[in-house]
Amino acid sequence: MTKKLNVAVVGATGAVGSKMMEKLVERNFPIETIKFLASARSAGKTIEFNGTQYKIEEATPESFEGVDVALFSAGGSVSEVLAPEAAKRGAIVIDNTSHFRMDPEVPLVVPEVNRHVLKTIPKGIIANPNCSTIQMVAALQPIREKFGLTKIIVSTYQAVSGSGIAAIEELREQSAQWEAGKNVEANVLPVKSDVKHYPIARNVIPQIDKFTDNGFTYEEMKMINETKKIMEAPGMKVAATCVRVPVVSGHSESVYIEVEQETTVQEIFEVLKAAPGITLQDDITQQLYPMPIFAENEEATFVGRIRQDLDNKKGFHLWIVSDNLLKGAALNSIQIAEALLEDNIL
Amino acid sequence: MTKKLNVAVVGATGAVGSKMMEKLVERNFPIETIKFLASARSAGKTIEFNGTQYKIEEATPESFEGVDVALFSAGGSVSEVLAPEAAKRGAIVIDNTSHFRMDPEVPLVVPEVNRHVLKTIPKGIIANPNCSTIQMVAALQPIREKFGLTKIIVSTYQAVSGSGIAAIEELREQSAQWEAGKNVEANVLPVKSDVKHYPIARNVIPQIDKFTDNGFTYEEMKMINETKKIMEAPGMKVAATCVRVPVVSGHSESVYIEVEQETTVQEIFEVLKAAPGITLQDDITQQLYPMPIFAENEEATFVGRIRQDLDNKKGFHLWIVSDNLLKGAALNSIQIAEALLEDNIL
Structure with missing residues (x-):
């Protein structure tokens, strides 16, 4: 994995989002740039990632310009609106909410089980299953x-x-x-x-x-x-x-x-x-x-x-x-992104 | 129920024993006399029952002379030794431990389910089932x-x-x-x-x-x-x-x-x-x-x-x-005693 990616994290301050940040660092996920997106209410706050302070930006459709992979964990209603906008702009979305899971055009993935379904991502959205x-x-x-x-x-x-x-x-x-x-x-x-x-x-x-x-x-x-x-x-x-x-x-x-x-x-x-x-x-x-x-x-x-x-x-x-919060959520999301990289999909 | 009984409680200071005492009072169990028995270690301590102080006596085979019903909840090894001694002296034993439960000659009773088996008590011992x-x-x-x-x-x-x-x-x-x-x-x-x-x-x-x-x-x-x-x-x-x-x-x-x-x-x-x-x-x-x-x-x-x-x-x-501690133990034991009384077995 030498390719480096532009990453967006939506909902970084939540229980799952903070574990996603930990795992991105621990697992040396190849990051070129990273941005942290949230609702207007949280925008402007700072967040630490791998020793650097980042300003949380308000998540808008335009936030996803230039993003390769967007990790969503900010609730179903946020994913419903913004995941398609991110996908439209070329990002692959890995969504931790239940919103798209049963959509027949959205792969629902646990890499050890059904990694092969990542070959086709019709909507540019991949769903991370329920923790249990x-x-x-x-x-x-x-x-x-x-x-x-x-x-x-x-x-x-x-x-x-x-x-x-x-x-x-x-x-x-x-x-x-x-x-x-x-x-x-x-x-x-x-x-x-x-x-x-x-x-x-x-x-x-x-x-x-x-x-x-x-x-x-x-x-x-x-x-x-x-x-x-x-x-x-x-x-x-x-x-x-x-x-x-x-x-x-x-x-x-x-x-x-x-x-x-x-x-x-x-x-x-x-x-x-x-x-x-x-x-x-x-x-x-x-x-x-x-x-x-x-x-x-x-x-x-x-x-x-x-x-x-x-x-x-x-x-x-x-x-x-x-x-x-790990295999049930954040870790599995990062493992999906790693599988996409290994399989040259990202 | 006008008949009054001579009752012995073995293990009254435990979690189940103290609930047994509560239920005997609450349900107006017809008590003529009551005694509280325990190991030599606890003997001599006092215990309150229905507003009266009782001295805990050391449980010996002779303790059960004149007892009509003995409620055991002091561990399987105590029941193993003393329940047959109590039965030998004419008491009906209701044992809350697992020691006799699978003995084919010992009725294992939840009154709502199999009260009819109380008709035959070959060893003078009735077992109270496991709580769950x-x-x-x-x-x-x-x-x-x-x-x-x-x-x-x-x-x-x-x-x-x-x-x-x-x-x-x-x-x-x-x-x-x-x-x-x-x-x-x-x-x-x-x-x-x-x-x-x-x-x-x-x-x-x-x-x-x-x-x-x-x-x-x-x-x-x-x-x-x-x-x-x-x-x-x-x-x-x-x-x-x-x-x-x-x-x-x-x-x-x-x-x-x-x-x-x-x-x-x-x-x-x-x-x-x-x-x-x-x-x-x-x-x-x-x-x-x-x-x-x-x-x-x-x-x-x-x-x-x-x-x-x-x-x-x-x-x-x-x-x-x-x-x-209630239906799973103390209450069910008292309900067995009540069924024995109602059915004129005690």
């Missing part, structure tokens, strides 16, 4: 390639950072209120823009994103629909229950799968050991299994607690953990 | 009676109080350490007597109880085996993944079931509305669903988030929450 989807498909794809995969039932244990910096602050404040025996105030979770808010400290909330008409939440439907799209498996059976837990960063998932071809836990161990981006943590004699506090700031997706179902030889249970 | 099992079978039995039940896959979100008072204290201390930016010390969870300990504050731990050879933990095997025993359904397919979360009291469960006979969410609503001990909390237009902080100190088992599976008309997803 990414780590699950990253862990299941190697198993699927070897043994086939017909069914997934997942229950999630999702960290508050998936709801942004305000949710992290709220967990901290509620914990302090709780310790002090004060009333616990809730204003952010489960969904800032929904009607009711519930405490997350010392609680779990079985609602992430709003409800759809079929009783599943949008988060659950994202896991179901995005998994089928990324795996190119419209007939795969997928069900999800998404739950918020009082963890800062690191989503955990209890996953039941059914494979096509009989196999063993030992064979799944071998497949996962060889899989890119996956760290197997599974040794019950050492109490070794993935946990979110140890996954925080790590790039890998951790897999453990792998058990064959006691009633179905083709059924397996797994426990999958990853940092939702 | 009780709330699940209480919620599923009404559905099973109406529509049949062939399969259960459950992922739990279990509160720290299930590991006793020391675990509650540890969550509190770790939270304070975490807020202060100090090192977080772990000495109790996941299992006090296991080799490694992990923080629970801001974490989830996919281990409850020790591991068995098949990769499942004892807690998971308890849910699997006890469910089949209570429901008298050895061929039912049951799988469990048990996870500890930083909640004080109130276990939550994400449960997938398959029924025998096609039905609808609306019909399941009707069945649960009429079920004893169950409170339906399911209205997505009002963001109404069960959560552990609102279940604490409540006697009911709360059920919500009921959805038909999108791929299987006989598949349903549910979210079940109950106070693990």
Whole structure:
């Protein structure tokens, strides 16, 4: 990678945006120029990137002139308006919001799983999948390639950072209120823009994103629909229950799968050991299994607690953990950009 | 209930024992005499019950002379030795530990589900099931009676109080350490007597109880085996993944079931509305669903988030929450004693 790129980051001050900046530096992403764009409200503030201060500019259609790659993480409504404007001006957009994910003309990419779809980018926009989807498909794809995969039932244990910096602050404040025996105030979770808010400290909330008409939440439907799209498996059976837990960063998932071809836990161990981006943590004699506090700031997706179902030889249970701000968001976005460079698309 | 009983409480100072005492008073359990028994270490201390101070006596076989009903909650090794001694002296033992649960001669009882097995108590010992099992079978039995039940896959979100008072204290201390930016010390969870300990504050731990050879933990095997025993359904397919979360009291469960006979969410609503001990909390237009902080100190088992599976008309997803120290332990034990009285067994 000797080519250097002109990069724009939209939404750099958010929980995901700041991790994108970290990863651009850590991974030596080849930057010729970089600019930081935000709403008029944040424009004019300064932001530090790799030791240099930058002024945040107001994001307008013209901001994307001369930009090669634009990383969007400023909410669906910003992406809706500005991602096509960036693409029109020749930038390739990597969008971290849900806005374009199910658009049939927008590739939805986890590089380890479906990098080949990057060959065609009809709208100049690539979508980064939902955080809880990414780590699950990253862990299941190697198993699927070897043994086939017909069914997934997942229950999630999702960290508050998936709801942004305000949710992290709220967990901290509620914990302090709780310790002090004060009333616990809730204003952010489960969904800032929904009607009711519930405490997350010392609680779990079985609602992430709003409800759809079929009783599943949008988060659950994202896991179901995005998994089928990324795996190119419209007939795969997928069900999800998404739950918020009082963890800062690191989503955990209890996953039941059914494979096509009989196999063993030992064979799944071998497949996962060889899989890119996956760290197997599974040794019950050492109490070794993935946990979110140890996954925080790590790039890998951790897999453990792998058990064959006691009633179905083709059924397996797994426990999958990853940092939702990294592989679940910022890291996967940067990995998409790296894949574009390696494949000479950028 | 005019008959009054001589009661012994073994392990009254524990998390479950103190709730047993609360429930005996609240529910006006007909007590003639009551005594509080413990190890030699705790003997001599005083304990308050219903406004009177009692001296804790050392539990010996002779302590149970003249006792009608003995409530045990002092660990499996205490029950192993003293429950048969109490039974030998004519007491009916209601044991909250796991020691006798799978003994074919010991009824394992959730009164709403299998009260009829109380007719035969060969050893004079009745076992109170595992906390996470009780709330699940209480919620599923009404559905099973109406529509049949062939399969259960459950992922739990279990509160720290299930590991006793020391675990509650540890969550509190770790939270304070975490807020202060100090090192977080772990000495109790996941299992006090296991080799490694992990923080629970801001974490989830996919281990409850020790591991068995098949990769499942004892807690998971308890849910699997006890469910089949209570429901008298050895061929039912049951799988469990048990996870500890930083909640004080109130276990939550994400449960997938398959029924025998096609039905609808609306019909399941009707069945649960009429079920004893169950409170339906399911209205997505009002963001109404069960959560552990609102279940604490409540006697009911709360059920919500009921959805038909999108791929299987006989598949349903549910979210079940109950106070693990009450319906999951102390309350269910007292309800067993009440059933014995009502059925003239005591």
